[in-house]
Amino acid sequence: MKDSANYKDYALLSYHHIPGVHNLEIFERAGGYETMKACFDKDPEAIKEEVKQSGLRGRGGAGFSTGVKWGFFTKDRSAIKYLLCNADESEPGTFKDRYLVEKNPHILIEGMIISAWALGTQKGYIYIRGEFYHQAMILEKAIKEAYANGYLGKNILGKGFDFDLYVHRGAGAYICGEETGMISSLEGKKGQPKLKPPFPAIKGYRGLPTMVNNVESLAAIPWIMKFGANAYKQWGTEKSPGTKLFSISGDVNKPGVIEVPLSTTLKEIIEVHCGGVRNGNKLKAVIPGGSSAPIFNAEDSLIVKMDYEDVAAKGSMLGSGAIIVLDETRNMGEVLKWTLEFYHHESCGQCTPCREGTGWMEKILKRKEIGVAKKSDIELLDKTAASMRGQTICALADAAAMPTQGMIKVFRNELEQYVTTVAKK
Amino acid sequence: MTEKVKFKWNGKEIEADKGSNLLKAALDNGIEVAHYCYHAGLSVAGVCRMCMVEQDGVPRPFPACNASCGEGIVVRNDTPKIKSSIEATLSFHLLNHPLDCPVCDQAGECGLQDYYMKHGQYDSQMVDKKVHKDKVQDIGRNVMLDAERCILCSRCTRFTEEVTKTHELGILNRGDHAEITVNEKLKNNYAQNLVDICPVGALTSKDFRFKQRVWFLEEVQTTCIGCETGCSVKVSENKNGAFRVKPSYDHEVNGHWMCDDGRNIYKHVSGALRLFGAQENLNGLFVPVDEFKTHQLAKGKTLKFILSTGLTNQEYEKFFEKIKGKSAQVALYVLPNQGEDFDGLLTRGDKNPNLRGARKAFEDAGYDSSQNALDKLLSSVSSNDAIFVVVPEIIYNEDHFNTLISKVEKAGLKIALTHGETLSTLRAFDFLLPIPTFVEKNGDIINFQNKKRALRSGISYGETSKDVSYYAGWVNL
Structure with missing residues (x-):
């Protein structure tokens, strides 16, 4: 993937260039799961604090601070509670989680184990979109490897902590990507969102506290814990720190998934990372955050900086980071x-x-x-x-x-x- | 003792239990709040989006049905923002509604019509093709479903999930193609409640539909005589007859519901066989006769009365007053148990509506209400007797009643005190004399909890001026 001269390793995709990194052995050789092992010596509250300090914002679309969300979760470690990974990536234009999981499932699993340790959850589910059959199989295999190495299951690494992780495939409904809709679906009901309050952190899956986080948010945890919140904040802005995956589709020469610091200009993303608008056509409009985000005209597209505040200030939203580029030929x-x-x-x-x-x-x-x-x-x-x-x-x-x-x-x-x-x- | 809180709704101060449902508190205090999906007897769904309110200090409007009463909160649903959102939401409700009010039985008591008068937009902007769904579906237990009229409030699905726990109903498909479906026909004995809780005309009663427009009906608040539970009910009637029975909220007895058996208790009231006066049995054919003839025949005979358990306390009292100090024999016919003792919700196996009241009245008057007394009375029946049998209004077990009748055959004069010619077995009687039905008399009955519940009179459909005590006056003339 390192075919772009401007491509840099940041946090999330830092393993992606390693061939076969979806195998646990190769992932570990590259330094995977080390952070997880180190984290087991840390106080769970300290991990939560570090995540809060990093300013990581939920990458599913709403952009709510992950650390603050974790703060709403019960601190009672013996209470039965769940960690739910939202991999039901269904927003038209979004395919970042698919790419992340497909190439490197272990970074998600590592992130989930660290999160589970911090939150004290005994069980975790990865709710993956039904169409991602291939990716679900990759995750299943990776989870099996993690079980074999003692990173999942009972008494992980002799630390007296139990965490079981399961993959649950959805059936292709967009609404199951909404966290309470996902919980309904996981409970075996029709995928319909539930009334809030109560919020899932208080009353979620089976009426028990449930923490729902996006794939990308959870996958960012190992990096943050390894290098620290301050290192993460070197990128982006004060309110939108860190890096973000963008899935670019539409009328560009090189569509795909890239990781760039937040606040990178859309112009740079289109022209440098994606090789410009296809056929040298004129840019007409850009949808900056998936199909539910209001559209930008060409003028706004060229000046907007891709962070939560600037996109919002220009009347749209960063959402899941799905950039859909439309050229002059589009109606x-x-x-x-x-x-x-x-x-x-x-x-x-x-x-x-x-x-x-x-x-x-x-x-x-x-x-x-x-x-x-x-x-x-x-x-x-x-x-x-x-x-x-x-x-x-x-x-x-x-x-x-x-x-x-x-x-x-x-x-x-x-x-x-x-x-x-x-x-x- | 629950803590009380005070809060303001549209400026009006309301006192309610702390943490109780905000919408219910407003409704209980006489505030009109448009709502479809909320029902006090069911869980909160929060899907109709009609009860939206704004609260001081809360950034976004929220549905009142999913909020609770807190001390000092200030809630409004009369702000321009909320008013326009209610209007818009109502127009969404009506978007794919067939607007077939002229042929819909819900018309006149329909949530859509009611709120349209207040929140309607009147100018239709809909020129598009409506979504069509299945219309005339018989989903069992006398319930008809018209999916096009449905606004998907989910009250019915919640009812079958939470109240009867029979899970027959569900919502199939998504978006504007979602519709109520039955996975099998309704099988619970409370299905008619679905018709009541449906805020629109999607679920209608096969028994009631196309019979009357609801604005021609009057409701009589009374008590069900179907079993010893004694649910509070409303009987809808007009001069053409009684047409339906609906539960009325009674938190001590039946809550919001009643069983399907109870829905049929109105049928004899204005049936074709109601009695308008005395009738004589002429070789199996009943013909009107002057009551005086019966009176004359009864003269000089020993009078024996078999009372039913369906009379009011006042009727028993008056009856015993009339025969006080006179030589008449009285016994009580108790209906046998029918079905299981208690179905877990409301229906009870003991079908005697006022057994407790009857026993007490017998005791107070010094009479024996036991089966022994009845057996004794029956074994002593002779040709010199005139026997009066009060026929129970609702007989579930005809064979049991037939046995009783077969035992009075020897009597010289057999008279049935009844609301009408109902059973073939009545052919065994010489005379039929009219008495009022349960919606034609005022009085009290005592239910299984020893609670007093009232019977109230509405319109009369037969001869109702004479009751059991009137005939008791014939003793020792």
């Missing part, structure tokens, strides 16, 4: 249609505004198909999206409404033209 109406189709299909159907709203938005945008489209439909679409926001149990309604409103804000004229133009057969 924004089609992009929105595709987005709305996705959210309509994935709404769990529990809360009324989302259940009915996602379907209706798709229908409004497709009114030209039944010959009733008007220019003012875009206004209605905007209003409908606005009335879905903040009204539901989980963020899926917002995830459908935000890109819709964002798209209307930036490309209103193009959308008005799109809905009223009937394609010639």
